[in-house]
Amino acid sequence: MHFYQTSFTRPGRLLALVLGLATRGFLPPGPAAAQQVAAQPPAPVGAEENFNDPFESTNRAIFDFNTHVDKIVLVPVANAYRAVLPEPVRDSVHDFMRNLNGPIIFANDVLQAEPSLAATTMTRFLVNSTVGIGGLFDVASKLNLAYHSNDLGVTFAVWGFGAGPYLMLPVLGPSSVRDGLGEVGDSFGDPGNMIASNNGYLWASFARGGVQGIDTRSRNIESLADIERTSLDYYATIRSLYRQRRAAEIRHEQSNVPSVSPVGGDDTPAAPISYQVAPPAEASRK
Helix, strand or coil: CCCCCCCCCHHHHHHHHHHHHHHHHCCCCCCCCHHHHHHCCCCCCCCCCCCCCCCHHHHHHHHHHHHHHHHHHHHHHHHHHHHHCCHHHHHHHHHHHHHHCHHHHHHHHHHCCCHHHHHHHHHHHHHHHHCCCCCCCCHHHHCCCCCCCCCHHHHHHHCCCCCCCEEEECCCEEEEHHHHHHHHHHHHHCHHHHHHHHHCCHHHHHHHHHHHHHHHHHCCHHHHHHHHHHECCHHHHHHHHHHHHHHHHHCCCCCCCCCCCCCCCCCCCCCCCCCCECCHHHCCCC
16 A cells, blocks of 8 residues: 555554554453463452443443454464564564654653663663664563563643543544543654654554554463453453553553553563452353
């Protein structure tokens, strides 16, 4: 698909954002949660949280749709990705994609007045972009420069904006009013998307989002299946993990964050969480 240099305007950027989020939006919680979720005793439904979900009936219907598309499309693609590419190659793809997120993470570190995080992000980006051959190798982590995620939704929260109602978006997955606006802002401010915009390379933004989503999904296949199998209420589990992850990210607890469908990528380290579960044969919904 070819676009003239001036054709990739704001609607084009938003379309690229949708593709990038689409491949990640189906993703429920990942490896961060699976083992600990399965180990927890059942708890009364609703006891875990008091969540702002006024559109629950609609959200559940959309969640069912997203889950079916995940099983029909994303899981087969992710399995093929793992079968075709050896693990070292997949690791380099993963590192490269995370490195591309560095500038937008740095910008949000600065906006949140976190100089230590900003310095780490900038140093990581410079080291991995040079010594790490454009980010194909995560040399910075070997130098004890740990990766952390950050995004505009977290920035809005740090500035005092409330999350607003919980939203399960078609294709895009779990979100909130605040985080949805943050995703749009990050997309427009991302240097990679800006370069693609200025040079008419719409396909590059699509490819980036698609590869990042497939990479993330391929890393979570077994753990996500375990969570679905052991959850008393799969929708409520995803909702809870989303809430817990965002709360931890707002507190900058980068080493103890439940893995949920990431905004800007699901790359934080795995962390134990707890939530109600039940044997798969007994699983039910409201």
